[in-house]
Amino acid sequence: MTNKAQQPSTQISAQAYKLYDKYAHGMLSRRDFFAAMAGLAVNAVLATTFINSMLPNYALAQQVSFNDADIIASYQKFASPQGHGEGRGYLVKPKNASAALPAVLVIHENRGLNPYIEDVARRLAKAGFIAFAPDALWPLGGYPGNDDDGRDMQRSLEPAKIVADLKAAAQWLKQLEGSSGKLGVVGFCFGGAMTGRLAAELPDIVDAGVPFYGSPPPADSIGNIKAPLLVQLGELDERVNAMWPAAEALFKQHKLDYKIEMYPASHHGFHNDSTARYNKEMAELAWQRTLAFFRQHLG
Structure with missing residues (x-):
């Protein structure tokens, strides 16, 4: 594209x-x-x-149509008793699956479930996974249709309840009918940080994680991680990259199964194809690595 x-x-x-x-x-x-x-x-x-x-111009970000013949997409709710009581997200499945499939939780940036993230979920379904992208803004009515308002809405929510909602979404998805019981998590920016955090706080739920340009998990939780991690970083993302050397030292100390990929000439958000931050060549490479990583670790 x-x-x-x-x-x-x-x-x-x-x-x-x-x-x-x-x-x-x-x-x-x-x-x-x-x-x-x-x-x-x-x-x-x-x-x-x-x-x-x-x-963002979200017309640029649609790689898989919402009515693609190979997928079935719907909005589904899930219980979140430790969070806001109820969550909602975008569920996408391959249409003619003949066996149970691994599932992948897709966690959005700091502005709610926008069209780019929904398209990422559809891309995963086209690749043979069950994908679910929860909307952290559902307690306020959901993504409002523009990123500026979405960003303000997400900042207004209690962070601990957002985390609880995402954890509830992960547990709901892992047990979803049609799932093989293997769960991956992929996230971008805020969602990248949440990917590592869920791996640390749900070590028996998360089977593989791919954080894109997110901050590392809290230092005191890194030793809890069991899942293999593929960390995707942009070379020009100075703010996020500065956080990773100390975290990597702890990854090594705790003998985690991880790999950090650094993408040349790439900014924070380089996978997001709705803005000029997008680096097509590096985004496609990172995505192919993501799919290969999930296939290796989720089956």
Whole structure:
């Protein structure tokens, strides 16, 4: 799939990507982000071009149609007594499965279940997995249709209850009818951090994890991890990458089964094909490695 997002000028991109990363993770308000971008630009047109390229265009992110003939997609609810009481997510299954299949929990970024994450779930189903993508924003009515509001909504929720909802989703999915009982977890940004955390807090539930550019699990929980992990990082993602050397030392200390893949010339969010952060070549390589990893460890 070709990324049609406009690409920024190289003379401002390095600084601009850092500003966008701060904005996307709540360190800059939208107003301050736009003001800082205007200060970087050679002219207003260039600033606007970059800003527009960074904001998601979800029409670019659909690789598998919601009505693809090979899959069955639906929204399903699950009980979460330790969280918000009830959760909801997007369930996608291969249409004509002749045997029980491994399942993969897909955890979104810090803005709710947007169309890109739903497409990731469909891609997994096309590859032969049962995929379920819970929406952390369901207690507030679900993803609101735009990332800015979604980000604000997710920040307003109690973090411990979000984690409890995700853990409940993992347990629900592992026992789902048609599942082989093997469970993988893949997540992006916030979801990447949650992938490692679920592996640490649900060591008898999670059978394999693939965190994309997320922070490592809490240091005091790393020794609990039993599942093999494939950590996917972008070379230019300085903020997240700085957290990993200390975590990797603990991974080695506890003799975890893990591999860290570093993708050249790739920013935070390089797998997300709805914005200019997308690196097509590296995203496709990371995805093929993800599928191979799940097939190896989930069957």
